[in-house]
Amino acid sequence: MRKIAVWLVKSLLFWLLVFACNRLVFFIVNHDLLRHISTKEVFQSFRYAIPLDISTACYSLVIPFLLMICGYVCQKRFYHQIALIFTLVILFVQGSIAYGEAAVYTEWQSKLNYEALSHFQHPSEVFHTASWPLTLLFFGCTILLDLIYTWLYIRYVHVFAIATHQAFRKRIFNGGMILLIGGFFIFTGIRGGWKRFPISESISYFSTKSILNDAAVNPSWSLVRNLLSHYDHERYNPYGYFSDAEARNIIDSLYATPKDTTVEVLSTPRPNIVLVILESFTADAVNPIITPVLDSLIHEGIYFDSLYASGHVSDQGIPAILSAFPATSGVSVCDDPEMTKHLPAINEDLQRVGYHTGFL
16 A cells, blocks of 8 residues: 555656656757747746646556556556556657657647647658658657656556555455545646636746747647547537528628729739749748849739738648638648538639639
8 A cells, every 4th residue: 555655656756757858858949949038937837837747647647546556456466567558658648749749849839739630641741841850859759768768667666566465355445545545636636726627728827938838838738638629629610609690691791892992903904813822931031132023023013011811831821812711720621521622712713704724
């Protein structure tokens, strides 16, 4: 019984150490984003991360804790071996999530979420577009650090057997007691205490700098919450605030044009139309030095300088440009052929007025 209690405390400290080391890896990988942030603020991220780290650690301990109790009560090493295997699998998964998030953050400055994972439906595209340093970082950290963590856990934390000469009835009683006491503390850690509301990501937010808040939020905790939220949205429409008829009336009123007062700005009635779609092209690059030809086109035509992006990734931007389909939270229309085949397309409208389209 005492060994289980000691193992529980050691396991909690072990997980907190793993999360802190993974957070350090995150900061090292994204050091370019920390240029104007003090060392004190970076260390604060570790402190504010503790509540969510404890919650994630307690989630990770539930199954091994139950298996350890079963091994003690039944006096079977088999349960302790299963607990070890389960812990190492969870360790590998949580490490992969943490290092994947560190790599993703260098490109998107956002935490790992369903949207990022959905790209792994086509893994060859992911590894072809990712730079080799990021690919090396992910696999290197996953293999090397997880091996180090595995050695530490087996060497200093895990209990392979709890031998005792107690009677079976005594072991059941002791097992029940440790289950109640340990289960209470584990559930308390998962919930984040006994305040009115359970723990949430906001508890780790402390700074006006997003990278510090993102680093403080445990990546595994955040990803699981994001996935659960996405699957909730798949079961029902979260945007259904009005009936279809009422929504249609509102849309029609917004697009109603009592009189067309558009100013004629073209010098020819049938201009040639070219859409140039640039991936990850910042407006700061549009200037006479970097893009002199594009800059000259601005001065010869009509320039809209107050536009806002529909989304921040390709599978949101392309449907918005070619189909006027706005980006929606938790949904990638490009991943659903049943939706994309019903989308309108600008080339169809152009063909109806005599244009012929091509794609290069």
